[in-house]
Amino acid sequence: xxxxxxxxxxxxxxxxxxxxxxxxxxxxxxxxxxxxxxxxxxxxxxxxxxxxxxxxxxxxxxxxxxxxxxxxxxxxxxxxxxxxxxxxxxxxxxxxxxxxxxxxxxxxxxx
Amino acid sequence: xxxxxxxxxxxxxxxxxxxxxxxxxxxxxxxxxxxxxxxxxxxxxxxxxxxxxxxxxxxxxxxxxxxxxxxxxxxxxxxxxxxxxxxxxxxxxxxxxxxxxxxxxxxxxxxxxxxxxxxxxxxxxxxxxxxxxxxxxxxxxxxxxxxxxxxxxxxxxxxxxxxxxxxxxxxxxxxxxxxxxxxxxxxxxxxxxxxxxxxxxxxxxxxxxxxxxxxxxxxxxxxxxxxxxxxxxxxxxxxxxxxxxxxxxxxxxxxxxxxxxxxxxxxxxxxxxxxxxxxxxxxxxxxxxxxxxxxxxxxxxxxxxxxxxxxxxxxxxxxxxxxxxxxxxxxxxxxxxxxxxxxxxxxxxxxxxxxxxxxxxxxxxxxxxxxxxxxxxxxxxxxxxxxxxxxxxxxxxxxxxxxxxxxxxxxxxxxxxxxxxxxxxxxxxxxxxxxxxxxxxxxxxxxxxxxxxxxxxxxxxxxxxxxxxxxxxxxxxxxxxxxxxxxxxxxxxxxxxxxxxxxxxxxxxxxxxxxxxxxxxxxxxxxxxxxxxxx
Numbered sequence: 001x002x003x004x005x006x007x008x009x010x011x012x013x014x015x016x017x018x019x020x021x022x023x024x025x026x027x028x029x030x031x032x033x034x035x036x037x038x039x040x041x042x043x044x045x046x047x048x049x050x051x052x053x054x055x056x057x058x059x060x061x062x063x064x065x066x067x068x069x070x071x072x073x074x075x076x077x078x079x080x081x082x083x084x085x086x087x088x089x090x091x092x093x094x095x096x097x098x099x100x101x102x103x104x105x106x107x108x109x110x111x
Numbered sequence: 112x113x114x115x116x117x118x119x120x121x122x123x124x125x126x127x128x129x130x131x132x133x134x135x136x137x138x139x140x141x142x143x144x145x146x147x148x149x150x151x152x153x154x155x156x157x158x159x160x161x162x163x164x165x166x167x168x169x170x171x172x173x174x175x176x177x178x179x180x181x182x183x184x185x186x187x188x189x190x191x192x193x194x195x196x197x198x199x200x201x202x203x204x205x206x207x208x209x210x211x212x213x214x215x216x217x218x219x220x221x222x223x224x225x226x227x228x229x230x231x232x233x234x235x236x237x238x239x240x241x242x243x244x245x246x247x248x249x250x251x252x253x254x255x256x257x258x259x260x261x262x263x264x265x266x267x268x269x270x271x272x273x274x275x276x277x278x279x280x281x282x283x284x285x286x287x288x289x290x291x292x293x294x295x296x297x298x299x300x301x302x303x304x305x306x307x308x309x310x311x312x313x314x315x316x317x318x319x320x321x322x323x324x325x326x327x328x329x330x331x332x333x334x335x336x337x338x339x340x341x342x343x344x345x346x347x348x349x350x351x352x353x354x355x356x357x358x359x360x361x362x363x364x365x366x367x368x369x370x371x372x373x374x375x376x377x378x379x380x381x382x383x384x385x386x387x388x389x390x391x392x393x394x395x396x397x398x399x400x401x402x403x404x405x406x407x408x409x410x411x412x413x414x415x416x417x418x419x420x421x422x423x424x425x426x427x428x429x430x431x432x433x434x435x436x437x438x439x440x441x442x443x444x445x446x447x448x449x450x451x452x453x454x455x456x457x458x459x460x461x462x463x464x465x466x467x468x469x470x471x472x473x474x475x476x477x478x479x480x481x482x483x484x485x486x487x488x489x490x491x492x493x494x495x496x497x498x499x500x501x502x503x504x505x506x507x508x509x510x511x512x513x514x515x516x517x518x519x520x521x522x523x524x525x526x527x528x529x530x531x532x533x534x535x536x537x538x539x540x541x542x543x544x545x546x547x548x549x550x551x552x553x554x555x556x557x558x559x560x561x562x563x564x565x566x567x568x569x570x571x572x573x574x575x576x577x578x579x580x581x582x583x584x585x586x587x588x589x590x591x592x593x594x595x596x597x598x599x600x601x602x603x604x605x606x607x608x609x610x611x612x613x614x615x616x617x618x619x620x621x622x623x624x625x626x627x628x629x630x631x632x633x634x635x636x637x638x639x640x641x642x643x644x645x646x
Binding site for chain 1: 178237240241244245247248251252255258259260263264266267268270271274275278281282284285288289622624625626629630632633
């Protein structure tokens, strides 16, 4: 995949973040940015026709293992953050009765 | 001895896990014990390595240091670690009663300490990213800990914005890895000597800086800070405003050290960003009536002042001033937030206009609060005076820059004259609760403010390795500046702020929406790209 396409994914996420009025959609937009970044990193560490980074004798063209190790960590952290954000969304919904940013930020104290 | 940094990270984390598993009423003693162990280890480490920090590099597991995880320390991280441990002492003492029953709170607090100490010592860009993400998660939980609608809203706002910023940080790590084949900060720094300043390197710098700007709340990306610090519990606000925001500034120092050989002319740009932050922060603080909101907006403005100093990373005067101001701000802002917490819980309101007669009702707390206010406005013989004078020394010849600092000082003085109205008035009946521990925490912080204000020469030489003797701070000009700012501030308060005219009300009610905040985030990336890549 062309690295430029992953930049497109990141830009879609940025667009969603600065236009969506719904808090769930904002959380999704951030996740989309994250997917784009992860795809980009994995892309740059990979070679055309390369094999998995497990050396068993005669591998001459293998993918760079470091991006893969880093990205698995990023995915784990990302899922944690998403889970926490969605939990906070539920709590915000319980207190304000809506998931619109504008409504939530305009009001004072919640219920 | 060599592996003390690892213990520094794991002692608080393990203590946190024990607290979480054995939910006993005596568990806050475990937190204090862990804190004592940390202090002893830190002092031992300091005695062992002081002055020879090049030996502190640890690479784990015997890996090649191009790909291994490593920790390293220098004067800057060392002094930050002392500040961290001291701040946590104060907050743990202050929240001692709460810790007896609320174990989850103590768990998150201790875990945050371990993560913050790890962030200070890491020598690896990806580990830095991991620790900042952990920091964001823990801070979001701690902000939301009050379990009100406000708190959940602020926690979510902070979490989403900081996650978006950290994705830019990660993107930048990818660019660095792709250009240099390593993410070890020291090795990247050396590798930059041999390359010309490539577009990719500049692009990665832009993305790093935009993440730093969100984490340390520069204008225009500050909108999460007043929400978060205004609604969290006072102990947490003190910690967030005093220390955790400084994590962003620490990253600024570290990353700019990394880009030292890339020939980027960042000093002027960040000076003006700092000046803008200082002015805007003070402007919003002047209009607020909520005590914690005032303090939160002052955090933004003080970070601006720090940034004005730090932007000249290679000019010793300004840098020392900015760096000292980080410490001074941590001390007096913690003091003010903790004191405000005591007052707010006694009066049950946050409105500055409703609280009166604190001096008669709570004399001890008032004295400590006044020390904090004198420090933040930069009164002679208190610590704010020292760092502001050193920053002023660096820019005294350059007209407009000097006057911006003076305007910010006037704003700060006005705002704290407004806040000091709470001390006057008759004694009011409030709930009388004896709080010796809270008073002890306030007293220690006030003592530290006064100590640093008077004995800054030996302290800054011992801890930071800076010699500041050559800067003449106690001059009549500096004293005169302070009293002039105070006088103008009083007049300004009396005739402009106190009647509460329409523009002030308009600024108070102005709140940025979430889309605007993110839009500004994108705009800021474009501005930075224009300045550092295309220009």
